[in-house]
Amino acid sequence: MKILVLISHVPDTTARIGFTNDNTAYDTSGVTFIVNPYDEWYALVRALELKEAQGGTVTTITVGGADTDATIRKALAIGADDAVRVDARPNDSYAVAFQVAEYAKDKGYDLIMAGKETIDHNGSQVGPMVAELLELPFVSLATKLDVSGTTATAERDVKGDVEVVEASLPLVVSCAKGMAEQRIPNMRGIMAARTKPLTVLPAVSSEPLTETVRFELPPPKQAVKMIPADDAGKLIELLHTEAKVI
């Protein structure tokens, strides 16, 4: 089975969020970048489990500059066989999806897997856009994925219900919590990652369809109102009379 996993390079979950250039760009100074957790914990690890059970290859693809190489090596250390980086700034979801689709269109991947969203832009857009550009079926928000022969079975959360769906490969899947458990790369994996192939490809030209013109930070929260534990029931009253939410 040939699997392609989309890997995004994002600020660490605890990174400070601030902006520069008149609030038009994310301030990366002092920020550690990581593999997008949904891409890593759920998509990549499940792809590796499927490969280990059934044979095949796991390739990762990232759209980004050379600054993303350390993040890509981390995905290789976890166990991907090889990696592709399309050398372009990932400024617009369509532009990213277009680069991935242009790369994947003649490679014959059985499965293309991505996290359900990135933790920086939170768009949930690239996976389904790739599916549309390649005219493939797409299973969103999968919490479980199994493959038997050329048939994939997935479970997905829809409005709290669990929907069990079936589709023939090739298929694009976005992965959510439940899909797999996090893997910590071991020393052997980290050493092996140094020599695994990371191919850098030039971007195919495309026009961005959107532009992020300005960032804003939410207004600061008002000070918390403390209620003594002895008088805890007072909270219910305040939620009604003051906060007006019950």
Add this chain to the structure above:
Amino acid sequence: MSVIVLADTRGAKVAKAALETVTYGRKVAEQAGGTVTLVTFGDAPTDRLAGLGVAKVIVARSASDADTQQLTRLVVDVAGKENAGTIIFTHDATGKAVAPRVAARLKAGQVAGAITLPDTDGGFKVKRNVFSGKAQAWVEVKSPVKVISVLPNSIPVEEGSGTATVEEYSGDLGAARITVKEVRKAGEGVPLPEAERVVSAGRGLKGPENWGMIEELAKELNATTACSRPVADMHWRPHHEHVGQTGVAIRPNLYIAIGISGAIQHLAGVNGSKVICVINSDPEAPFFKAADYGIVGDAFIVVPKLIEAARKFNSER
């Protein structure tokens, strides 16, 4: 230029998120001076939908939410016939999968998870959450056709009036490539992403056997239950209850967190909540900084008091 709204309106009771999306669509149509066509599928109750203040309702009875290619063909076909300027979705399981497909097919820019109406003063800009709600961004759409998916609980529902024409879609959507084998109902209650009130608990509860009082408080407040990541990882509670950066992101009117310290990753999933109440035995718990109301105390003493107060409140209304 008309406005197309695709909403999941299955079931006898139309979901609040769908009504919000229709409201958003009507407001965009008012801005642009056009009419709204509501596109829907499955067993959607067309009589009810016809009274929502839209001009037309088109329903594809055979389409399912699982096959996003069929829904994409449906929306693209209707958008072409109606000369759509803006196509609007709910940013839910269906919209997250179909809106990007439609955008890619039409080469239209998409704003995913919009929290405001478009600002059309010199361009077309819409605000959305980024960095898991820790910041917001104004995104400008540069293509002639605009695609927007609206984040649930972002705008209040305004009931419309009038009588729409109702049409059963008869076009060819192609063969379904994804089939639904089974649907396991989650049981009663409002699913987390749509919940207006959420009662959530963490490791401070000490064990899964202590969740009875959490469920009881949730029941009294007509709320949905949730949990922190460690609790889901230890299998004290099911994964779908995990709220936070790597679980479900929610934005209810009321979020009550019990025995949750408030790690930054947890806050990222709940910081869109209108009112946050934190109950924790540790006065230094970081969650208090993000809270509107706080109680320092033992959950096993505080929660029964809250249940009692909620019960009294309910009986007096």
